Amino acid sequence: MCPHSSLKQEFLKKWIMGLQRCSFSKKNMSILERKKTIKLSADIAMASARNGTTRWSRALISNASKDGSDNRLVQQILGPESNTPVAAITNKARTRRALVCKKIVKRSRRQIRRRRRKCVAAAPVKAVTSSIAKHLVRKRTQVLKTLIPGGEFMDEICLIEETLDYITSLRVQVDVMRSVASASVRASEP
């Protein structure tokens, strides 16, 4: 995958650097802790390889920084060249405002739906199927919003763009981790 090779190298470099910064070579880590460190540093490396150009990467880093127990680890991995505090603060302020706005919109939508239900007669079949399709799309979009980091605050177009980028980055992450695993299996053979 030619266009992905630079992304792969960038991800690998940041991931290895992150692991080294967590003093990964210390032998006194449990298996679970090691796995968490590997996964966290891989996710952070994948997000920081985007350099804050995409919303999901910023949301991923700020979500990881919000969690108290992981925050120290995240700061260690990102190192001195990070600018995370600013991103975390703006996301938090936006979160609170967005949640309040969403509640208001949800409440008014519920009232309007109740009023509309009272005066709707039997709808024609075509309208019913298209409304079922719309309902399915809306439901699945909601599920997608929970899967993409920071997806709850995006509109549809933005969500699809972020999904495209997120899937590409996830594939790169999986490819690199798989080749590292096979390389370490080969390295462990005598």
Added chain:
Amino acid sequence: MSSRRSRQSSATVSRISDDQIIELVSKLRQLLPEIRNRRSDKVSASKVLQETCNYIRSLHREVDDLSERLSQLLATIDADSAEAAIIRSLIM
């Protein structure tokens, strides 16, 4: 009030950029492994979304499995020499 305004503006936005949405959905279809193999052009949007969610979930699971495997592999060998060997073998 503001809800009506937001609904109106979102409606006009989606009406204007319908083509953009179609283009994005087609790009998404190209990424998904299953739908790409099927030769139909009439894949519905909800199907694309469903396949996308399934694909993302399977990728998450794979990352999880791989980190578990790596945590076991890297525990048994010396970390410094392993990293050097890995980096050398991958970045040629």
